[in-house]
Amino acid sequence: xxxxxxxxxxxxKFRDPExxxxxxxxxxxxxxxxGRSPVAVMHVCGSHEQAIARFGLRHVxxxxxxxxxxxxxxxxxxxVPEVDEGVALAQQGVRVATYGDMLKxxxxxxxxxxxxxxxxxxxxxxxxxxxxxxxxxTNEEIVFFATGFETTAVxxxxxxxxxxxxxxxxxxxxxxxxxxxEIVAEMxxxxxxxxxxxxxxxxxxxxxxxxxxxxxxxxxxxxxGFEPLDVLAGLVRxxxxxxxxxxxxxxxxxxxxxxxxxxVAQQQLWQVFRPLGGRWRxxxxxxxxxxxxxxxxxxxxxxxxxxxxxxxxxxxxxxxxVQHCICGDIMAGLKSPTDCSLFGKxxxxxxxxxxxxxxxxxxxxIWHQYGGHPELTxxxxxxx
Amino acid sequence: xKLQLPIGERISLKHGAGGRAMRALIEQVFLEGVDAxxxxxxLAAMDDGAAIPVGERWLVLTTDSHxxxxxxxxxxxxxxxxxAGTVNDLAMMGATEPLALTCSVIxxxxxxxxxxxxxxxxxxxxxxxxxxxxxxGDTKVMGRGEIDGLVLNTAGVAFTNRVVPDCGLRxxxxxxxxxxxxxxxxAVLAVRHKLALEGxxxxxxxxxxxxxxxxxxxxxxxxxxxxxxxxGGLASALHEMAEKSGVxxxxxxxxxxxxxxxxxxxxxxxxxxxxxxxxGKAVLGVRPEAAERVLAALHAHPLGRNxxxxxxxxxxxxxxxxxxxxxxxxxxxxxEGEPLPRIC
Amino acid sequence: xxxxxxxxxxxxxxxxxxxxxWGVRKQVRLDVVDAPVAPxxxxxxxxxxxxxxxxxxxxxxxxxxxxxLLRKQGEEDDLMAAxxxxxxxxxxxxxWRDCDKPL
Numbered sequence: 093x094x095x096x097x098x099x100x101x102x103x104x105k106f107r108d109p110e111x112x113x114x115x116x117x118x119x120x121x122x123x124x125x126x127g128r129s130p131v132a133v134m135h136v137c138g139s140h141e142q143a144i145a146r147f148g149l150r151h152v153x154x155x156x157x158x159x160x161x162x163x164x165x166x167x168x169x170x171x172v173p174e175v176d177e178g179v180a181l182a183q184q185g186v187r188v189a190t191y192g193d194m195l196k197x198x199x200x201x202x203x204x205x206x207x208x209x210x211x212x213x214x215x216x217x218x219x220x221x222x223x224x225x226x227x228x229x230t231n232e233e234i235v236f237f238a239t240g241f242e243t244t245a246v247x248x249x250x251x252x253x254x255x256x257x258x259x260x261x262x263x264x265x266x267x268x269x270x271x272x273x274e275i276v277a278e279m280x281x282x283x284x285x286x287x288x289x290x291x292x293x294x295x296x297x298x299x300x301x302x303x304x305x306x307x308x309x310x311x312x313x314x315x316x317g318f319e320p321l322d323v324l325a326g327l328v329r330x331x332x333x334x335x336x337x338x339x340x341x342x343x344x345x346x347x348x349x350x351x352x353x354x355x356v357a358q359q360q361l362w363q364v365f366r367p368l369g370g371r372w373r374x375x376x377x378x379x380x381x382x383x384x385x386x387x388x389x390x391x392x393x394x395x396x397x398x399x400x401x402x403x404x405x406x407x408x409x410x411x412x413x414v415q416h417c418i419c420g421d422i423m424a425g426l427k428s429p430t431d432c433s434l435f436g437k438x439x440x441x442x443x444x445x446x447x448x449x450x451x452x453x454x455x456x457x458i459w460h461q462y463g464g465h466p467e468l469t470x471x472x473x474x475x476x
Numbered sequence: 477x478k479l480q481l482p483i484g485e486r487i488s489l490k491h492g493a494g495g496r497a498m499r500a501l502i503e504q505v506f507l508e509g510v511d512a513x514x515x516x517x518x519l520a521a522m523d524d525g526a527a528i529p530v531g532e533r534w535l536v537l538t539t540d541s542h543x544x545x546x547x548x549x550x551x552x553x554x555x556x557x558x559x560a561g562t563v564n565d566l567a568m569m570g571a572t573e574p575l576a577l578t579c580s581v582i583x584x585x586x587x588x589x590x591x592x593x594x595x596x597x598x599x600x601x602x603x604x605x606x607x608x609x610x611x612x613g614d615t616k617v618m619g620r621g622e623i624d625g626l627v628l629n630t631a632g633v634a635f636t637n638r639v640v641p642d643c644g645l646r647x648x649x650x651x652x653x654x655x656x657x658x659x660x661x662x663a664v665l666a667v668r669h670k671l672a673l674e675g676x677x678x679x680x681x682x683x684x685x686x687x688x689x690x691x692x693x694x695x696x697x698x699x700x701x702x703x704x705x706x707x708g709g710l711a712s713a714l715h716e717m718a719e720k721s722g723v724x725x726x727x728x729x730x731x732x733x734x735x736x737x738x739x740x741x742x743x744x745x746x747x748x749x750x751x752x753x754x755x756g757k758a759v760l761g762v763r764p765e766a767a768e769r770v771l772a773a774l775h776a777h778p779l780g781r782n783x784x785x786x787x788x789x790x791x792x793x794x795x796x797x798x799x800x801x802x803x804x805x806x807x808x809x810x811x812e813g814e815p816l817p818r819i820c
Numbered sequence: 821x822x823x824x825x826x827x828x829x830x831x832x833x834x835x836x837x838x839x840x841x842w843g844v845r846k847q848v849r850l851d852v853v854d855a856p857v858a859p860x861x862x863x864x865x866x867x868x869x870x871x872x873x874x875x876x877x878x879x880x881x882x883x884x885x886x887x888x889l890l891r892k893q894g895e896e897d898d899l900m901a902a903x904x905x906x907x908x909x910x911x912x913x914x915x916w917r918d919c920d921k922p923l
Binding site: 671672673674675676677735736737739740741743744746 | 823825841842843844845846847865
């Protein structure tokens with residue numbers, strides 16, 4: 093068993109308030125030294141927003157530093173037709189297993205949860221392995237509706253390479269992060285001066301994958317982890333690079349990320365998947381942004397095993413509320429949840445209108461769960 | 477601070493999850509047209525139980541129905557849960573010496589007798605532990621599929637000289653929790669979702685009337701509010717207390733006791749332990765001058781070893797809970813529905 | 821969407837490891853991990869798969885990096901952070917060094 097002191101060394105030290113305060117001071121000073129406001133940087137990872145919200149970091153960020161949430165939630169950017177494919181399959185009577193976050197994501201005619209309420213078989217799993225086990229226990233066809241970035245896709249790849257039972261197939265909605273950073277960097281009205289890259293995706297790809305990006309766009313990229321000190325140190329380094337006008341890739345998460353990344357995982361990933369262009373919900377067409385099964389795995393590809401009848405869904409009219417949803421702008425980092433007229437009113441975690449309110453990595457859900465970004469300094473300090 | 481949450485066309489699971497939706501249901505359905513008692517605390521107070529004046533004393537009355545899946549879980553079972561739940565609701569009103577309990581059971585056709593015997597033994601043992609005799613009951617059997625296994629209902633009565641409400645917080649009052657948070661919810665969650673977590677995740681389900689008696693003896697009038705943080709965890713309990721009392725609460729995260737397994741499970745599953753249920757804990761609001769005294773009394777009881785002063789009431793951010801994480805601050809919101817593991 | 825948690829390997833059985841996450845044990849698959857793992861190693865778990873063996877010294881290296889981040893500007897222009905740093909250093913011989921103990 094791990095002792096508390098070991099936990100201390102591996103985790104708690106990255107939550108130490110004293111070190112955190114020192115980094116916050118440094119961040120404030122550095123941001124001020126830039127002499128302009130606001131300075132916008134973007135993270136592209138829902139887990140970064142989780143860490144920021146959970147530890148209340150937005151409360152201590154310098155006012156002049158605008159930390160924008162980019163398209164970092166793979167569930168949120170799963171496009172409507174992809175959700176529709178899952179829903180249609182379930183309605184056709186195929187048993188669909190998926191990660192819980194996907195359940196309530198609205199497609200053009202409802203979500204998997206709606207399909208389930210209507211009698212379709214939808215299972216929630218916590219790992220692709222559970223979906224494979226499900227297939228082993230039954231003769232029914234099991235489709236694993238696979239979502240997630242490269243980090244999660246390697247798990248799907250591993251199961252495919254291991255040889256799942258014949259009644260198992262994959263409906264891949266996996267996404268690949270590096271290409272979307274190009275899209276965001278090239279958006280005409282972008283204010284983003286630097287990127288905080290996702291540490292666990294980079295654990296797989298390695299930080300070297302961002303070098304070409306930096307060369308093309310002359311914007312710094314800092315790879316950061318997910319403990320509060322990781323996020324703070326990553327931002328300090330990013331602002332430092334902006335200040336020094338030295339666009340480069342810097343790795344602030346060396347305990348998990350190397351330049352070349354996890355080569356074993358990459359081999360398996362690319363052995364099973366190929367990158368393909370496709371739309372990300374709310375963003376744009378992202379060249380090479382989707383991960384689809386290679387031809388040699390066609391027999392495990394749900395898109396080829398089944399005739400997915402999307403047309404039957406189109407008899408439903410999308411709810412009018414959806415027209416007011418600004419999830420797209422939020423995911424592109426152009427707007428905040430509080431800019432949305434539905435946020436916290438018609439759109440709630442229980443009754444989500446847009447995908448950002450569904451996933452635990454969605455910006456709206458996180459803001460709702462952690463109370464957004466209210467002014468909390470007025471709270472009196474009374475030490476109990 | 478009036479809740480305006482519409483309950484919707486159909487009742488859903490969230491209406492039983494202990495948060496805003498459940499309070500909306502009670503307010504909009506069960507409080508409609510209900511006559512208030514002439515004196516005392518009735519349904520409208522939405523407290524842990526009712527209190528009716530009898531002579532110089534108060535008769536406290538409470539009832540609770542229990543369903544849980546699975547019926548047996550690490551650290552307890554539905555029998556222990558149903559006795560402890562009612563005993564604790566009485567205690568939260570200040571009535572720590574239960575006179576008597578009732579126990580009704582509704583069974584599904586085909587329910588294994590061995591399981592029923594096991595549950596009955598557990599009911600008996602817990603009622604002895606709490607010195608709360610079961611004096612009457614009822615049994616029904618329903619057809620297969622008409623009910624899920626077994627439902628237990630318990631009711632309890634007790635006298636007390638002083639009723640402790642859940643709305644007595646004032647500015648400057650200290651918030652005490654009587655032990656580690658989230659143990660019951662995580663233990664049940666792990667088995668319910670077959671998360672294959674091995675370790676010491678154990679429900680804390682226990683009658684805590686004796687421990688509360690000690691705290692009340694030490695704090696007297698200065699214990700001004702109590703609530704058991706069951707469904708919805710500490711977050712829901714504190715929201716209800718703060719809203720009803722008209723104060724804000726500042727909580728210090730590093731002072732909130734958590735067991736190592738709960739801390740680990742919370743990280744692994746991405747679930748906030750302050751949103752997760754407890755079944756053997758209480759949240760106390762205590763006047764500042766009595767806080768240390770009450771804390772010492774809690775520490776003296778085996779179930780209160782980990783009690784801690786975790787926060788302070790303030791005159792700002794009324795009805796809100798602010799969590800100081802040591803690194804920054806955020807709102808502690810109420811959970812919406814049952815917390816589910818984050819996968820990725 | 822990449823919730824990753826580090827844990828300590830207790831046992832290895834082929835491509836499956838029993839991993840301890842500070843009191844909670846869980847089976848973790850080793851199909852895609854980047855280096856051979858043995859009991860006592862740390863791994864980063866994501867959806868039931870180890871995606872990285874974390875070398876013990878790397879945790880310290882990261883902390884050292886943060887330390888340097890604060891140190892760098894000390895002498896130059898940032899008196900405030902220098903103060904904080906001095907305070908921390910006064911508390912011991914370099915605050916990050918207390919993690920030099922073997923993990």
